[in-house]
Amino acid sequence: MAKQLELSNSSGSTSSDITNKKEDSHKKRYSHILWQLFFSTLFLSAFTFGGGYVIVSLMKKKFVDELGWIDAEEMLDLIAIAQSAPGAIAVNGALVVGYKLAGFLGIVVAVVGTLIPPFVIIGVLSLFYTAFRSNFWIALLLEGMQAGVGAVIAAVVFQMGGNVLESRDGLLILLMGVAFILNAIFQVNVLFIIGGAIILGIIRYWHQKGRDGA
Amino acid sequence: MSIYWELFIAFLKIGALSFGGGYAAVPLIQEEIVTQRAWLTMGEFTDLITVSQMTPGPIAVNSATFVGLRVAGPVGGVLASVASVLPAIILVSCISWLYFKYRSLAGLQSVLSTLRPAVVAMIATAGVSIMEHALWPTDVVALDHMSWHLLGIFVFCVFALVRLKWHPIAVIIFSGVLNVVAYGISLLFAGVGGL
Structure with a gap:
């Protein structure tokens, strides 16, 4: 557990002489992380309208920009992990962030936090869902919120895509463009795109290693 | 069972x-x-x-x-x-x-660095499909079927996020409320016009 904690705690000390006091503060920090994780996933899950990808933007805002517990590149790796397992991106995204921050217990906390909002909402709506479905004002509210969700995702794409462009790595920029065209226009399954990118990375590594060796 | x-x-x-x-x-x-x-x-x-x-x-x-x-x-x-x-x-x-x-192995580092742009592309795709539903509610993707007021809400939301640094959840709630208010105002004008 302490090891997990140090992963996420950039200012954490790694000295070997851990006193009781330090252990205490570690424990306190660990439970602080768990609570923060629980409330964040609970809150964010309630706003994952429009297919779940919006949770990527929301978690980036919370854990990368506000708390600084995860760095931006790592966040993209975590999304790739979330995407390569079966299941919804909203749940898997919370799971992988939970694991990163607090190990297996983090996963449990993140799952509980993520499941409570849809459980409560569907539980309540199951009683009168025809009235909800056909309510004009709710439809209007949701229509507007789709534009907002689109904007939240667009903003995170500008930011993350900007980082890729700034790397000035021609191959990566080309890859981003090709992957987008394949996924958005030709509707190629994301698993193939992830697989293709992994193969490209392996080829590139061998190529570079061969060149360094020569 | x-x-x-x-x-x-x-x-x-x-x-x-x-x-x-x-x-x-x-x-x-x-x-x-x-x-x-x-x-x-x-x-x-x-x-x-x-x-x-x-x-x-x-x-x-x-x-x-x-x-x-x-x-x-x-x-x-x-x-x-x-x-x-x-x-x-x-x-x-x-x-x-x-x-x-x-992840600290050089080989895996190389793989992860090619994976990241692909992940950005996948997020972008999700954004595009949401925008399609939002801007063309009738599912006919053509300029004259576009919902202009929703495009306006979208543009304002991007501005609020990037420049004004609003919290994403505030933006999502605001966009929904704005759409309801916009409709209310349009009803008001239609009422005045009808008189």
Whole structure:
């Protein structure tokens, strides 16, 4: 557990002489992380309208920009992990962030936090869902919120895509463009795109290693 | 076989096989709960999908909650919901463990660096498909079918996020309220025009 904690705690000390006091503060920090994780996933899950990808933007805002517990590149790796397992991106995204921050217990906390909002909402709506479905004002509210969700995702794409462009790595920029065209226009399954990118990375590594060796 | 066990197995299967997430899971859920087990009628299932689109939360989890509650009460709801995410919990734990153990290796670093642009592209795709639904509510993608006021809301939201640094959740709530208010104002003008 302490090891997990140090992963996420950039200012954490790694000295070997851990006193009781330090252990205490570690424990306190660990439970602080768990609570923060629980409330964040609970809150964010309630706003994952429009297919779940919006949770990527929301978690980036919370854990990368506000708390600084995860760095931006790592966040993209975590999304790739979330995407390569079966299941919804909203749940898997919370799971992988939970694991990163607090190990297996983090996963449990993140799952509980993520499941409570849809459980409560569907539980309540199951009683009168025809009235909800056909309510004009709710439809209007949701229509507007789709534009907002689109904007939240667009903003995170500008930011993350900007980082890729700034790397000035021609191959990566080309890859981003090709992957987008394949996924958005030709509707190629994301698993193939992830697989293709992994193969490209392996080829590139061998190529570079061969060149360094020569 | 107990109903709890049957619910658990059905949603475990849905959770394990719904690669790609979201709507990719719909035919699978339909097969399990409508065709094979008749827990819902096709009409009820269609309603469930519609409500899922209108509420937060993944379709697989929503249908697990709904079916579980209907068939076996609160315990069934909890059991089915947990079953629907259990395969993901196990797989994500394994992959995460491997990632944190080996990510400093040079080879894996290289693979991860080519994976990141692909992930950005996938997020962009999700954004585009949401925008398609938002801007062309009639599903006819043409300039004269575009919903201009929703485009306006979108542009303002991007500005609020990037320049004004609003919190994303504030932006999402604001965009919904703005659409309702805009409609209210348009009614008001139509009323004045009609007089």
